[in-house]
Amino acid sequence: MQKRVTFNSRTLPYLLVAPQILITLLFFIWPAIQAVGQSFQREDPFGLRTAFVWFDNYIRLFGDPFYYHSIQITLVFSLLVTLLSMGVALFLATMADRVIRGATGYKTLLIAPYAIAPVIAGVLWLFMFQPTIGIVAYMLDQLGYDWNYHVHGNEAMMLVILAAAWKQISYNFLFFLAGLQAIPKSLIEAAAIDGASPTRRFWTIIFPLLSPTTFFLLVVNIVYAFFDTFGIIDAVTSGGPGSPGATNILVYKVYSDGFVGLDLGGSSAQSVVLMIIVIALTVVQFRYIERRVHY
């Protein structure tokens, strides 16, 4: 944690940490405390008076079918984004690990989407699936399918899942490829000599040896789907369509209830629930990094 050799100064270390600590206090810790405080209060519609209401906001929140709906679709969304992007990335990484010439070229090309902002990813996919002019929407129309994600909730969900998974493929690909390249070739060759087929070698040797990478990526992808996809939702669907909001995932609901709907107490209670989720995910991530998954 610390050096054996240290410098002596009364004031210097405080000056050095001051900028970081001031910003942390002002923009992280203070707002977090406020959020917790506000989650126990209710404002009147004119914002003139606030009353302390104990757990009313939480009781209201967990009695709200719209909130359950939001939890449900967040889980579906995160699960599908994670599975889709990790699945595709693992498949591509296995192939890249196999080819000897040109692997770096593919790598360069495939990591490009990482640099693209979520909102831009959303716009790219929105444009292809735009019901009247989108090229994919047109093809679907030619096939006799009435595509309109402005109206059909499940189509809107599919579209945001595709955009979110697409953006995350790069990241997963990079880590899977690094994981694959770290597996000793002698193990795989030994299995091949013993007559194990490529598929069998993958499931009995490669996949188990990749489990630390897979688990790490699982956590990272869930965090991504939960928190970093706000831009995609905002650009593509704004949480809609429909009344419970077919794509109104938890982070989007906090924003729309608090910032657009101005329900401060309810939004703060949702913030606190989200904070607990982040804390849980961070703990999982850090515990895992301490002791890697054993095989």
Next chain:
Amino acid sequence: MVENRRWQALIGHAVLILGVVVVFFPIYVAFVASSHDLRTIAQAPMPMLPGAHLWDNYVRAITSGSESAGNAPVGTMLWNSFVMAMVIAVAKIAISLLSAFAIVYFRFPFRMGFFWMIFITLMLPVEVRIVPTYEVAANALAPIQHLLDAVGITDAVAWLFSIEIALKWNMLDTFAGLTIPLIASATATFLFRQVFMTVPDELAEAARMDGAGPLRFFKDILLPLSRTNIAALFVILFIYGWNQYLWPLLITDNLLTVQIGLNRMLAVGDGQVDWPIAMATTILAMIPPVLVVVFMQRWFVKGLIESEK
């Protein structure tokens, strides 16, 4: 291996090429759309090959933007995004270097307290504290005001001097508001802490014997030693800064970043959207971060892997 390697490699190439095509298809479609006029795009199906309006569209986007979205020029937005990304990346690295230096090389009361305080920021992304953080940006001195109110100083001063203390520093719609709340960084602090821990103690000892003070040691020894880590982190943080969306959406109104500007162009209703201009903006918005990743790939991969440790 036992199987025919040539076949394996061939299938591998085929799948990878297919993968690259699928991954790049959305970008290609946007690029093609940005090279036609609106009439061509508005008639489904849109062409699949670039058209003749490429130059026109990009010049129009950069200088005068989309008409239906109030003619905000994309050139200005790109500049705003660039300034925001640079300030965030440089400031995050600077304050994290300093705090990591303090935590590793000094022994002082509350050292671990500070360390944990920085750690906690990992668990508090903007998304979970939207409204209160906005309130702080609307008046960054509000917490101090609260403190003065709570301790009774405000009342005391009002009674003694009949002056009312009302502190105000509005950061909404300014570069300060766009960047300062985002520059605290636990990840960067941890990374530099780890780097400093690997620096041999003998170096600090030798520097001390030669009469170098802590700041001299930091500048002449630690900074040059962490150069590669700084470069790697810079790539990651530049992309992080450039791609910010929720925070600018909350606090900016006229100071548009390119992501927010694009969203305004699309928010006018499907019939009104000037698609070629919007798609030109999309392409322009992704060029800087993609270039950074592709040309600084070595640093990028290093930074990505290190910042996740």
